[in-house]
Amino acid sequence: MYTIKRAAELTGIGLPTLRAWERRYGVVAPVRSEGHYRLYSDSDVRALSIMAALVADGWTASEAAAETKRRVAGTDGVQRPVADSSLVDAPAVEPEGLDEVLAAAHDLDAQRLGHALDRGLAGVLGQEGDGSEGTDGRLAEFTRVAHEWLLPVLFAVGGAWADGRITPAGEHLVSNAVQRRLAALYDAEPKTTDGPLVVLALPAGARHELGLLAFAVGARRAGLRTAYLGADLPAQDWVSAVAGRRAGAAVLSVPRQADVAGAQAVIDRLRLDAPRAVVAVGGRHQDETHGALLLGHDLGDGVEALRSALEGAPVPS
Incomplete structure (x- = not known):
């Protein structure tokens, strides 16, 4: 068992934050010693470490708390923090x-x-x-x-x-x-200069990019002309990158449910400001968006779907 000071040291969480997470979200329930001091178990320390890592990755505290409880309880068997x-x-x-x-x-x-x-x-x-x-x-x-x-x-x-x-x-x-x-x-990968440009990035607030980066490798291997812009790209910057460069397609990923709103904002903006571009979405929560080409859950099939859509799309002028 660990004192609150030691639990904070082990998890890298400040004492006020640790107390707030315990009080507001109930992620841990430490026992009390005979002297009425909080004592934290190994399971408590693990739960706090999980929540701290999720918050550091951009989750809100309430989202992170709910996700932590699912993982600790073992009710969600498909959570994979490092991959889409x-x-x-x-x-x-x-x-x-x-x-x-x-x-x-x-x-x-x-x-x-x-x-x-x-x-x-x-x-x-x-x-x-x-x-x-x-x-x-x-x-x-x-x-x-x-x-x-x-x-x-x-x-x-x-x-x-x-x-x-x-x-x-x-x-x-x-x-x-x-x-x-x-x-x-x-x-x-060889960088082709032929064909329409494909812009790939994550919407604002989204940071889990391994799935999208793997897709970008596949797209470039398929001979597509790509520009990979990485994580956390605001909607206005999407417009500049797609409409400003007359790109043929925009590809974004929705790895978390929390990323759906940001992704939808990008889709809606591009539908208005870059109407001739193909807007495609992948990721675990892609089905929760609307108005875009869904790439599915297979890397190769998704690349082929994007390539087919580009071949049938008008050339941006």
Whole structure:
């Protein structure tokens, strides 16, 4: 058992915040010592760590509290903090090397984790992209590695974080390492200057970008001309990027329910200010938006749907 001071030290939460979360949201219920001091269990510390990590990722305190309670209670079996869960179901077969990834995340061993990720992504890392296998072949290979290895690994890492086998720090270690590799893959792809521009970003307030970044890699491998703008892009900046550059398409992701409103604001603005552009949406909560092309929950199929829509769309003038 831990005193409130020690619980605050372990979780990185200030004492006033810890007391407020306990009082307002009921995320923990510490027992009292004989001297009437609060005592926190390992489960309490884990719950506080989960909530702190969610708030740091941009969730409101009320959203984070509700999500923390679901994870602690084990009522939500599909929460995966490091990946957009729309892209993968629970893996039927454990991906090769998963134990190494989880052990490295547990130990915060960045070098060991890097070696494990590089082995798992060996099929796509370091490819020169000289065009000899064609864009369809390159897209198929990336899709295969993503669905057979990367996304199941992220699913498992999220589960390990949710049930306390790795800490929020371990989850962030994996997330950042994967993001660096996806960004490197994206930058290494041949950059076509032909065809309509595809702008990819997350709406304002949204920060979970691994699913969208993986989609951007697939889109560039499919030969599409892309501009990846990353997380937390306000609606007005979407207008500048799409209408201002006469882009052929805008692709955004809705990884959390909390991101739906921001995504819908982008869709509505682009329908008015860039009516000739294809507006496409992916992510776990894409079905909660309206007025846009839904990309579904398969990376390869989503890229093909976008490519087909672009081929049938008018050229922005």
